[in-house]
Amino acid sequence: MGPLRFLLVKDLQILRRSPLLLVLLALYAIVIGLPVGYAVSRPPTKPKVAFFNEVPASGNSFSLGGKTLDASKYADRLFDAIDPIRVDSRQAALGKVKDGEAVAALIVPKGVTQALQAAVSLSGSSEKPTLEVYYAADNPLKRNYVEDTINAQVAKANQALGRELTKVAAQYIGVLLKGGGFSLLGQRFDVLGLQRSTAILAEVERTLPARGAKRAEVERVRRFAQLAVDNLDLSDAVLSTISNPIAVDVNTVDGQTSSLDGYAVAAAVTIALMFVGLLVAAGMLALEREEHAFGRLVRGLVGRTALVAEKILLGAIVAAVIAVLLVLLLALFQPVDFGRAPEWLPALVVGALGFGAMGVAIGALTRDVRASSLLAFLLSLPVAALALVPSGSISKTAYDAVQAVGALFPFKPTLQALDAGLNGAGPALGTSLLHLTILIVGYGLLARLGLRRFGART
Amino acid sequence: MPPLRMRRAAVGSLPMVSTGLLAADGIVMRFGRRTALRGVSFSAEPGEIVAVIGPNGAGKTTLLSILAGLQTPTEGRVSHGVREVGWVPQQAAVYRKLSVAENLRLFARLERVDDVDATVMRMLAQTGLADRAGDELGALSGGNQQRVNIAIGLLAGPPVLLLDEPSSSLDPRQREVLWAFVSGLARESATTVVFTTHNVGEAERYADRVLVLADGELLFGGTPAELQAAVAGDGADRDFESAFVRFLHERGH
Incomplete structure (x- = not known):
């Protein structure tokens, strides 16, 4: 432990005497970690869509089942998912799309409320109320996204209208069943209702001769009415099912899902650990050769294995300190459960050791600090990208390959361990820590083998 | 008793002198199919300064690295263990971000020297860098860095000091300071010094004995004067560098 401790103190002294480098490294990790962490944990931003409503404010209402509804209330649902640029003409809306300021234009035509009124008043009109959408043709990916977004929101608006229609239909059926008054096209009607009809028929049936033909006829009519009463009693449930035929029960496989903010913290901390751990461990091992001290050290003063262990530890210490600072910084803006520290701190430390080990393997393959830093930097970005590829975004074979390659690097298990530690989400913490431990040993061995390439004179 | 030396060394293996403080016996070093050293044997006495000279690729650094324990020879043996030999690589193996004293203290x-602080003070005094003890190595001249480099090689008080081209990056004044330091070390501490150099003038001036290596073979071991005398004809009239070149030429190098 003695030589290892002396070297560790020496390296920390060297780092302390390079404050600019250290500050830049920390800032870089934080500046990159924060936005990337938040970017990967957020859905895409709302697309900007030019919006022109040709319907005047006074013409938004329509009547349904005796109630007056506001069509603009349903149109507003569209704005949950888009960022509208309100314009005052059709030309202006199309101009925004042509200029590239908006990815699409959404136009509510003048007659849409009337068409809606006709559709819901069962007047027999076949003309559906239609919204007009215009897309920019330059970006098919974005067009696809905007199209899906608008379709989804229109479906939601249709669903809301459908619910209103269902309510009205249920009211009508209720009147048919139980009787009572209702209004249609401004006229008031009083309906007897099937239940009362059945009762009247039963009374009439009793007054007729038992074996008479009239009684048999009335009995048939009463049975029919009773059958209708029995089945129409279920109409509310049936209509409710028709308006929402498919329900969604949201579950997750392999544990819980963290909140987006919680996942963002885990991702940001992992990215910071990666940059600092890799760069410090790789750079400081390469520095031993750049300073020509490697040969002197391994000439009986320190074993190569001890040197590898010391650099892993060094990278892990510096990375963990910066990552903890980042957690404290993030805690100023969003809740971080410090009560879970016994779970996320080990995840953070073992993750730091994982990146330290990978960094040392990089440092063992390169001859100088510049080459090792470049290699560490070049490797870190694809390693992170591989770990963040979501399932379903590529073919299963490609995803399996990405998973297999990603499992060889400490990014994904660190992210999973931190997510489990911070948010209690994802696979079990123990599994990720075991994965990281295997990687630490593997990269340590790789580094040890790599150092054999370099003679003691190096 | 005068040092036992290999005089007028013949081509091929040399007799092993068991009484020498530092001895190498039949050193062969192969890198794949290439043979870097071919049965090199020699010894050196306490306080003796031995220069290893030869053309590029002769095997000088390989020989020194084997003596230092940095490489294991394919065949042959060396009399001393790694911890008994101080090693000073060609380029200063020091940490430029640490001060002189911190470098010495670390090493x-x-x-594992017994009294770290006393040893550091002694080395600072010996190198004449006591007043620069707190300065970062990177701020020192090449000559002073080399002095620290040598001091680190001497920290454990080794009886043998190996220097790989110690003056190659120094200006003439710094070279003088360096050699005065090394000569004093050999004289006062009876430290055996073996160094490699391309500067044959330095070998003539500061070495008690020179070993001439060419193509992995030890061609000569003796005093500089003996090397001059070994050159056929009017060797005595030649300067040392000319005699050395002629010597190599006569032996087909």
């Missing part, structure tokens, strides 16, 4: 601890 003294790694060498």
